[in-house]
Amino acid sequence: MSETCDVAHGEAEADPGVRTLVAVFASPVARHLLTFARELGYHVALYEPDPARATDGPEGVDAATTLPPLDASADVVVTDHHRPELGEVLKAALGGNPRWIGVLGNPRHPGPHVAALQGLGVAESDIARVHRPVGLNIGSRTPPEIAIATLAGLLADRNGRPGGFDF
Template identity: 70%
Template sequence: MAIDDPSCAVAHGETPAATGTRTLVAVFASPVAALLLRYGRDLGYRTVLVEPERGRVTNEEAGETTVFTHVPDLDEHADIVVTDHHRVELGPVLAEALKQPARWIGVMGNPRHPGPHVAALRELGVADSDIARVHRPIGLNIGSRTPPEIAIATLAGLIADRNGKPGGFEF
């Protein structure tokens, strides 16, 4: 029996979900990054991990996703999520990411604290207009505290943004 509502048909497995050529880039290996990549694959993303220190990448991560030590060439279908704003490589990696035509770039962090990425990028001479492309805070405001909750809130926010929906981003 055919189902008339396309979203209902997808839920019943009658129509494949459209995934396109979306790419999810998690920057810096972390528990949240591992979950973003795992859940991202389930959502149809091609997944990429950027980790400048190869020793931080687990065998599982290396076996399930593409791993780079630098930001690879990306297109306008890429979403980039920086999962650790305390890393010394934050500025240089974000500056690399901002050279890409990525659809969306965000940095995780507590919305009550200033984002360290701004000073790090200004130190490197990155223009304010480019710095403004970086989203912070990211993810839906659901009070997430654990890595799985943070990953789900982040991916839900990306989906809402991609679909032009507000998604509860207000903090």
């Protein structure tokens, strides 16, 4: 049996390395995203800059009103592209060193993050680091489905895979 099979059968521990997922903005998608990410071995954090909206995330995950430090192990997913803080939050995230940054949203509509970041004087090369849409195209509609599609896309990206059924 291969090492991969041993892990899949629970006979060996997976060693994915340190992985952190920071969900930005308390939302139903963020709750599911962090719940599922923790099951996948991520360290998880919820960043909600508005204290009035800061709610507990999944069990054991409290919302922080300051952005946690971001290093190359971190993936950042912004779960609400309608928030007025969008540009400032993304600018702060880009100022860290996360591995990946993405914003949820319908790919048929222009991403509001571009204008928000341009208005803050962020360089085009940094704006291009922000992914939108995120996740695999599985037709997800509900918060749990969106969370699964997002995490599947992050896993594919981390593992250098295209996602979908191409092997």
